[in-house]
Amino acid sequence: LWVHEASDGLLSLVASVGTDGVQGPLRAEESPAVTARVFREGRPMMALPEAPTGGGGVTAGEDERETFLSVPIRYSPPEGEARTVGVINLIGRSYAGRFTASDQKLLSAIATQVGAALENNRLIRQSLERERLEREMELAHNLQMKLLPAVERFEGVRAAARVEPAERVGGDFYQLFHLADDRVGVMIGDVSSHGFPAALIMALAMSAASIYASEFAMPAKVLDHVDEALRDELESTEMYLSLFYAVLDPRAGTLTWSNAGHPHAFVVGADGCAHRLAATDPPIGIAPGDFGENERPWCPEDDVVFLFTDGLSDALVTDACPQGERRVVETVVGRLGRSPQAIVDALFELVAEAPSDIPPDDRTALVLAGAG
Structure with missing residues (x-):
């Protein structure tokens, strides 16, 4: 699970299960990795897994091992345009074979729910940060008045x-x-x-x-x-x-x-x-x-x-x-x-x-x- 941080433009790996892969972070607007491309283009992509010596992400190649499924995490606010907030990647399956269109559709539905959860988390963090700054500003004001x-x-x-x-x-x-x-x-x-x-x-x-x-x-x-x-x-x-x-x-x-x-x-x-x-x-x-x-x-x-x-x-x-x-x-x-x-x-x-x-x-x- 990769999440985009708007303040620095980076995609960071926040959760993973299974075989170790690329840890990132990736520059969302510059990296040639499939993960970054999916984020930029806002559409799912199936590819071969990244090579062990790849340059910071998943790249397409001729390897015929398990496929790699990458889906953008989208958030649609009540007002305004939808935006991409991250990417979910799946590498390989528990049984042989490649990912299918049905797999892609299911993962996209899951990504929508994840997008709402990530946005809620972001709003909570922003609210807590504003409260912290408000407390610090109030403290600074009180200290200055006491001078x-x-x-x-x-x-x-x-x-x-x-x-x-x-x-x-x-x-x-x-x-x-x-x-x-x-x-x-x-x-x-x-x-x-x-x-x-x-x-x-x-x-x-x-x-x-x-x-x-x-x-x-x-x-x-x-x-x-x-x-x-x-x-x-x-x-x-x-x-x-x-x-x-x-x-x-x-x-x-x-x-x-x-x-x-x-x-x-x-x-x-x-x-x-x-x-x-x-x-x-x-x-x-x-x-x-x-x-x-x-x-x-x-x-x-x-x-x-x-x-x-x-x-x-x-x-x-x-x-x-x-x-x-x-x-x-x-x-x-x-x-x-x-x-x-x-x-x-x-x-x-x-x-x-x-x-x-x-x-x-x-x-x-x-x-x-x-x-x-």
Whole structure:
């Protein structure tokens, strides 16, 4: 019994009884063996048995020993065309003589039943494989979400954040750091792709950032070292990373930031004006480091920092309102005074209700205010 595997185009011997013969596998579209020919042509064939030194299958010859009967295994789905899924071979009979047309007809009927059984087996294996992959993807998603800090329990500030990957895993992330002298570090990153490649870069970036944020006080230094740590990986994968990192110092009343190509970083004051924390350097992976640094006043009682990725604003783009970022900013400003969690929830509710023809991307938002 030979079964065809569509993924590699090979006919493999899966069951045999009696005298040892060719073990295969055979290339279904190339092999000159009778087995492969029967598969390609989809019709039965009777021939003489293969020679012991044959080239990988049964070949016709002048030997007058027992005949060889080969029948294609066909499967006819409820819809669509029938297809050949394998071959059944019989070599010799329990009594003398050659195979007959009646033998061929009987074996063809058996092959039809075998075809249905093989197809059922294939579908079961596919279903089990999909279930396994689904479990693995769910595990990967849960593990990635656990890498993100629980910002709602972060002491010293009021914060909320959410990541929604476009696939089970993605390249968006955020982080909060407790630093010396009651300072707080806040970071958001967006890898240029999504899925597993982006998730790998995301995990590496979070690990590097955690190390260097604890070693260096200034945001520019942190980004310099993150860039150095990720450079080879980003180059080999042809990806890049937009990364924003700020240090909030409530004692000095300052917000110091370094921004590598991340456009969506804002601080809103008590007057409701949103100020962009501008990017002054290209994303990590585009050019070598040496990142710049900026500073502005920070009032923990009044100011709100909010950061998001372009997957959030792009989802709000419509013909009537092509400025998705503006809708995000207006939503945050219109809810000043509410909790950070309420603001984040409102942003994702807005996205869920918005019709958009733009392919989905990873979406992340983080809102942070003083302890109040």
